Amino acid sequence: MIKGLKICGVSDPNTLNYILNHRHKPTMIGFITNYEKSKRFVEYEKLKDLIKVDKKNVSFVSVLVNPKDEILEKIKDLNFDYYQLYDVDPKRTEEIKSKYKIKIITAITVSIKDDVVKYKEYSDISDVILFDSKGYHKSESFDHNLLNEVPDEMNKMIAGNIQIEDIPSFKNKNFMIDLSGALEDENRKKDIKKIDKLLNTVHNINNLI
Numbered sequence: 638m639i640k641g642l643k644i645c646g647v648s649d650p651n652t653l654n655y656i657l658n659h660r661h662k663p664t665m666i667g668f669i670t671n672y673e674k675s676k677r678f679v680e681y682e683k684l685k686d687l688i689k690v691d692k693k694n695v696s697f698v699s700v701l702v703n704p705k706d707e708i709l710e711k712i713k714d715l716n717f718d719y720y721q722l723y724d725v726d727p728k729r730t731e732e733i734k735s736k737y738k739i740k741i742i743t744a745i746t747v748s749i750k751d752d753v754v755k756y757k758e759y760s761d762i763s764d765v766i767l768f769d770s771k772g773y774h775k776s777e778s779f780d781h782n783l784l785n786e787v788p789d790e791m792n793k794m795i796a797g798n799i800q801i802e803d804i805p806s807f808k809n810k811n812f813m814i815d816l817s818g819a820l821e822d823e824n825r826k827k828d829i830k831k832i833d834k835l836l837n838t839v840h841n842i843n844n845l846i
Contacts, residue, residue, distance in 0.1 A: 638843045639804065641813035643667055643794065644820065644832065645700065646677030650687055652827040657693050659833070661840035664813065667698040667721060671708045676825045677817065681711060688716045698742065701725075704733075713737055721767065727758045740764040742794065746771045747779045753787065760791060767815060770797035784812075801835050808842050 645667035647653050656666060668684060669677045679687060688697055696718040701708070703724040721742040722730055734741045743763035745755050748771050756766045768787075770779045778798040787793060789811045796815035807814055820831045 639807055639814060639839050640811060641665065641794070642835075642839050643698065643796075643813060643815040644817070644835070645669075645698070645796070645815055646675070646817040646821075647827060648677050648679045648687075649827070652829065652832070653687060653690065655829055656832060656836075657690065657695060659836050661836040662693065662695050663836065663839075665696045665698050665719070667700050667815070667817075670699045670701050670712060671704055672700065672702045672723075684712075685715060690716070692716065692718075709733065709737065719764070723769075727762055730759060731762050734762060742767050744769050744796075747783060747797075750783050753783050756787065756791070756793075765792045765794055765813070767794040767796060769795075769815075801831065801838055804835070804838050805842060814839075 641664035643665035644656060644663050646669055647656065647666050653666065656663065668679055668688065669675045670679065670684065672678055697716055698719040698721050699712060699717045700721045701723070717739065719740045719742050720733065721744055722733070723744045725733070730741060730743060741763045742765040743759040744767040745752060747753055747768050753768065759766060768784055781795065784795070794813035794815050798818060799814060799816050800819045804814065816835060820827055820835060822828045
């Protein structure tokens with residue numbers, strides 16, 4: 638079955654409310670917190686209001702690229718369950734987890750096999766290891782076969798230009814799945830119809846097994 642589903646890059650209340658009220662909610666919703674290059678970036682004042690909601694048992698994830706202390710202090714009381722960290726070394730990851738008493742998703746960007754084994758440096762620190770492409774906000778792909786030797790028992794998630802049509806191929810892979818760009822229209826805005834299709838697809842797959 639699909640172990641879990643994260644919809645990332647949510648930036649407006651209508652989309653968030655739709656997801657939270659869907660009959661087949663995802664496991665997690667991600668918000669781009671400090672990476673201003675992304676069109677999905679949510680400025681702090683807007684973010685603070687956006688996530689001040691009843692999460693309805695969905696985990697909220699703050700997506701952070703090499704975050705400085707200033708932004709971490711700013712968001713420490715917001716309604717987040719996880720920090721998803723890019724470009725953060727193991728020592729700093731451990732410091733953040735300990736100081737803010739927060740669950741950690743370590744994002745490892747992959748283009749070659751040597752990138753994948755970096756997960757071993759984080760496996761005792763992080764709650765989830767996310768394998769993503771090098772594209773960050775650009776929704777690029779990478780060869781998922783590079784992950785074949787990652788242990789099944791590890792909590793792991795996969796991202797990187799995954800399309801809704803790809804979801805059935807993950808049903809026996811023991812991964813959580815993270816989608817963002819595949820759920821957007823030509824203007825890079827979240828498309829409710831695509832979100833609905835994704836949530837129903839995952840539900841149907843998991844209920845056929």
